[in-house]
Amino acid sequence: MMFRHLVGAAVAAVFAVVGLSGAAQAGATLDAIKKKGFIQCGVNTGLAGFSVADSQGAWTGLDVDICKAIAAAVFGDANAVKYTPTNAQQRFTALTSGEVDILSRNTTWTLTRDASLGMMFTGVTYYDGQGFMVPKSAKIKSAKELKGATVCVQTGTTTELNLADFARANKLNIKPVVFESLEESKVAFFGGRCKAYTTDASGLASIRSKDAPNPDDYLILPELISKEPLGPAVRRDDVEWFTLVKWVLYALGEAEESGITSANVNEMKSSADPNIQRLLGALGDMGQKLGVDNAWAFNAIKQVGNYGEIFERNVGQKTPLHLARGLNATWKNGGLMYAMPVR
């Protein structure tokens, strides 16, 4: 009835108990995925550029494309994905209880999550940091000026913790207003209840571009107060599945480093470079080693594109988010994206 949240929490607990009661075995997740023919992918409820559904229910975004690339690697079909929108709070239960196979939802890789929540991070798809957004009219230039200010924040996030650390370290006495859903926190912030809204800088760019009544009225402050390496995570019950996801991410990065794009991947398959041949499955048995088809990376790149393409298409300079590559450029271009050798 009305105490939906309480019931929701109780249901989550029951799911956790029942889900955790299922027996675990090696290769369980990957085998089950192959059997059912699609990947159940946990995404955001709606964060433009990362995961958002259009009016037809088709999902797009950087986090969505990661799931598509994995589906292409496993099934040769980037559309063999079903999406489960999760809010900040439900996401880990959704993953560990088996409701989703992979959580690809602007989730920060931290020690606690990696070591004690029953999940493993497979890599980083977006290097980010936590920032603040304020109305320009407030004439705030730096986060350090937020002394005594009310700040809207969403529960179940690293954001909430970092905010506390930052306020404590700088003696700012910030008053947080904590929301369960992104939707209500946006209503409160744009309604003027809070002087600032805080989350990952990429999230701020997304919210400003899509939800602000007038994006130009809002300023994202220059300081980033934390490291937020965002990446997909899987359950701690299947090392094969974990390894596969990890290597699909590397393959997307490697493709960018070697200049392979969705447009030229066919020609590249007959490249003289054995590294490229190996990646695209023309040489060796890399796919078999991962337990999937040898054309795994070829399919992922052809159907979804390399990491650079995914980035530019969803969050890059030509999108409303206008995010620069920055830390997310390849290491050759001064960024942090570095793919392990496929050999």
Added chain:
Amino acid sequence: MADQDRTIHVPPRPSPWNDPKIRAIIYQIVLIAGVVALGVFLVSNTLTNLQQRQIRTGYGFLDQEAGFFIGETLIPYEAASSYGRAFLVGLLNTLKVSVIGVVLATILGTIIGIARLSQNWIVRRLSSAYVETLRNIPLLLHLFFWYAALTNLLPDTERAANLGLNIFLSKEGLRYPWPEVEPAHIWALTALPFGIAGAVAFSKWAHARQMKTGRQIPLLWPSLAIILGVPLVVWLVGGAPAQFEIPEKTNFGHDGGAAVTPEFMALILGLVTYTASFIAEIVRAGILAVSWGQSEAAGALGLRRGPTLRLVVLPQALRVIIPPMTSQFLNLTKNSSLAVAIGYPDLVSVANTTLNQTGQAIECISLIMAVYLTVSLSIAGAMNWYNRRIALVER
């Protein structure tokens, strides 16, 4: 149940397997065994799998540093406090909303319930419209409505409306001066129960006197005077400290003094207006359950409408009202967990944050359940006690 005498007359005893009594017992045993087996299976499997996935269990985390702020607290709390203390803060916030909500919803609901029986056509129609609209809209929408209304309609923090007496109203909520804590205040608070006890003694005495002499002594004002007077005297003896902490203007609105946040206001408004629509119906039903003859008899004795309602109708109506009212109080308390949707830091909100930081899902949910169960059972217990007290006593 089969009557002993009768069974003796029933000719041949059925075989044990066909004996309904034995069968019933066997069914019970099988059912209990099944439930227990299921429980054991779930618990043991959960434990093994928790271990396999290396999810740590136990309540040890309650001593660890919480690291997060809570927007409004009744007791001192900071980010360096423990998770246990954070839970306590959340629990107190839940109790605060519940107690204030129950009191206000009862008052509003009773007024509207009586208004529905009013002889005034407009009053009757308006209160019916209130009940029919409000109880048919989901509570969550009430909350979103009030919260959006408050955050959008209240003045900006920089331009807080000064309501006089240093009371400020803005998007931050209502900020007002608050007495600085002095020993005299604590003593005065401690004296309050004595004031209440005094008032009870007074009303007993007045009652006894009325029984003896037939003279009615006004109760309301003297009682109030005793309840408030005793602490007042203590406060005066303690030196009558009247230092107020006055809200001060900061860069972003006001600080200091005490505050009612928009989250709290929206939650109270939503819970009270919604629950009052149910309470109104209960009150109306209760009053209608008292037969009209009672009122006529009271009228024949020369009682006016007010005393008739107060002395004849309501005491009888209460017997009908109390049991369903108990459910409404329980509902209000449990519904207060929707607070998290509009950013009020109640128990569920704090537990959710803790859950996500520590990953101790089962522990946190079990704490929430234990707390709501305890609170609900306490309310039910208190109401049942009251119900028994006012039940019809045969003289």
